[in-house]
Amino acid sequence: MRLPGRAAAGNVAGMEFGPYLMLATLEGAVTAAVLALTAVGLSLVFGIMRVVNVAHGEFFMLGAVLAWWVASWFGGHAAIGFVAAAVLAPLLVGALAALADVTVLKRVDYDPERTIVVTIGLLYVIQQVVLMTYGPEARPVEPPFNARLALPWVEWGESGPALYWPWGLSTTSYKLFVIGAAAVVLAAVWLLMRHTRIGLVLRATQMDGEMAQVFGIPVERVYAFTFGLGAALAALGAVLIVPIQQAHYLMGGDPLLLSFIVVIIGGLGSLPGTVVAALLIGLSDGIISVFFSPTLAKILATLLVALVLVFRPQGLFGTRAA
Amino acid sequence: MSDGAKAAVLHGALIAALFALHFVLPAYHHGNLARVMVLATYAMGYNLLFGYTGLLSLGHAMFFAAGMYGMALPVTHLGWAPGPALLSGLAAGALLSLVAGALALRTVGVAFLIVTLMFAQAVYLTVLYFAEWTNADDGLVLQRAERVLWGLDLSDAGVRYLAALVLFSVCLVLSLWLVRRPFGKVLIAIRENEARAEMLGYDVFAHKLGAVVASGTMSAAAGAAYGLLFGYAGASFAGVQYSILPLLWVLLGGAGTVIGPFLGALFTFYLIDITSGFTTAYMAVVGVVLIALTLFAPQGIGGEIRRRVWRGLP
Numbered sequence: 001m002r003l004p005g006r007a008a009a010g011n012v013a014g015m016e017f018g019p020y021l022m023l024a025t026l027e028g029a030v031t032a033a034v035l036a037l038t039a040v041g042l043s044l045v046f047g048i049m050r051v052v053n054v055a056h057g058e059f060f061m062l063g064a065v066l067a068w069w070v071a072s073w074f075g076g077h078a079a080i081g082f083v084a085a086a087v088l089a090p091l092l093v094g095a096l097a098a099l100a101d102v103t104v105l106k107r108v109d110y111d112p113e114r115t116i117v118v119t120i121g122l123l124y125v126i127q128q129v130v131l132m133t134y135g136p137e138a139r140p141v142e143p144p145f146n147a148r149l150a151l152p153w154v155e156w157g158e159s160g161p162a163l164y165w166p167w168g169l170s171t172t173s174y175k176l177f178v179i180g181a182a183a184v185v186l187a188a189v190w191l192l193m194r195h196t197r198i199g200l201v202l203r204a205t206q207m208d209g210e211m212a213q214v215f216g217i218p219v220e221r222v223y224a225f226t227f228g229l230g231a232a233l234a235a236l237g238a239v240l241i242v243p244i245q246q247a248h249y250l251m252g253g254d255p256l257l258l259s260f261i262v263v264i265i266g267g268l269g270s271l272p273g274t275v276v277a278a279l280l281i282g283l284s285d286g287i288i289s290v291f292f293s294p295t296l297a298k299i300l301a302t303l304l305v306a307l308v309l310v311f312r313p314q315g316l317f318g319t320r321a322a
Numbered sequence: 323m324s325d326g327a328k329a330a331v332l333h334g335a336l337i338a339a340l341f342a343l344h345f346v347l348p349a350y351h352h353g354n355l356a357r358v359m360v361l362a363t364y365a366m367g368y369n370l371l372f373g374y375t376g377l378l379s380l381g382h383a384m385f386f387a388a389g390m391y392g393m394a395l396p397v398t399h400l401g402w403a404p405g406p407a408l409l410s411g412l413a414a415g416a417l418l419s420l421v422a423g424a425l426a427l428r429t430v431g432v433a434f435l436i437v438t439l440m441f442a443q444a445v446y447l448t449v450l451y452f453a454e455w456t457n458a459d460d461g462l463v464l465q466r467a468e469r470v471l472w473g474l475d476l477s478d479a480g481v482r483y484l485a486a487l488v489l490f491s492v493c494l495v496l497s498l499w500l501v502r503r504p505f506g507k508v509l510i511a512i513r514e515n516e517a518r519a520e521m522l523g524y525d526v527f528a529h530k531l532g533a534v535v536a537s538g539t540m541s542a543a544a545g546a547a548y549g550l551l552f553g554y555a556g557a558s559f560a561g562v563q564y565s566i567l568p569l570l571w572v573l574l575g576g577a578g579t580v581i582g583p584f585l586g587a588l589f590t591f592y593l594i595d596i597t598s599g600f601t602t603a604y605m606a607v608v609g610v611v612l613i614a615l616t617l618f619a620p621q622g623i624g625g626e627i628r629r630r631v632w633r634g635l636p
Contacts, residue, residue, distance in 0.1 A: 104613060188589070309433050
């Protein structure tokens, strides 16, 4: 995910270390929020279906592109378009993913390797169809509200600590909304998994698909639902980020890689682990890339994750091997 | 005729046909076929690991790039001649595959795919990071004078075709030899049933590592040759697309057949060549073919030949 704050970081070059770190943390929290949604989608699919969906980043991209389409279709006040996009884009992407599950994934019997190959195929098909229809331009969606909020910082003066407002230390109401909205959706997913009948069926399938089938759970429909839900979560993350970062047909690569990293660090298939890891990666991505070269940070992160998989395949927080 | 003789005739005929085409093909297809032969060499390297050992790697672009940059960097910055530079490309590929293999082979199944993907991504980012030397996306262009190997000017189309043919033939014969030797038979045994191969007393890890090194080095040879023959080394060759393409070629041509990678590379090259005449979104074709192959013909062209015509196709 391209860090939303990198453009802002240029404006604050003269800022002191403390406020600078706070700004980086805030921007990192936005990245982490969207990353958590996307990665939980990937983690659900892996946990329940035991397959790796390489096209996950393209579902994210599709969410952003559809959000632009829906928002520009509705017109009127920015909020109307945004709300319509937040409802329709995840639904459409989820339906498309469920369709892909029934027509393609089911037919390769969810064999782990063949699933990876067909989802690579799906990745190129989705990406290139978007290129053909939506085009190579990057387009923004207008945020429903975007008030600039200046932030205070504490400084020790002659008469003890005092608040002041450093120039450039600010965020927007929309960015705070993204963090809040992601937290609400994640809580909803947790409630769905823990306290509803659907969640019970999903968890039963996760534990033992064959046994669940024996007990009359329609496993095929559970898989289609799970694949759709995972994709819809990615799409929702994209709808949230698209007013900050524009919709582009190649934007799916970074979320895919970062989601992989998060899911692996968090322990494959573990939801709480995934959320913790998303916070960790999102925040440190924000903070590290303020102080180091983003490419170097990515190289180190990628190698680190590969070595985690090699030496600790159950993840840093998980208990089960891949 | 014995299976060995039949195999020799079939693959000898392919090489002879490619040599004959050198004299009859129009310039455009002549150039294309030279490229296809180098890419098919890359695919043969991939096939050693995927087709014969049953290990699916999503990071072979790192070996291709290791060969390419292992050759191009000394030529550009140290003024090496193409001969030693080719060897340094091979050495870079062998070393990288030894290290990456020793680490990645500690994992199994899906984790192996992801680890190879991550390693390749790290290599790709490294190429971008050292833009001062690698020129990142713009890449290194090798001048004509830097591409004269033993008095042969590789920028000449005819010489280039024959050089590509030599590389392709050597690797084809090497593959054929390798998979018919006991080493190759053990790899196939590991592919078919790893637990049983281990129980029979074979050192599975050592054989797999040998397969990764052989496969990585052959891919590096293709990368080094590609850079030298076409005078260019760019970061895009290290990207994820160049890890996916050999998988596609091998799947299409028939995994675990010596001739398959060439058929797959040839078919895909012309498919993309024709499609890109109509649309910039030509990679959509790659996606559709990948899905269709996995669904309807997981054995590819070579697999169909083996099923219908000759069961002993190596």
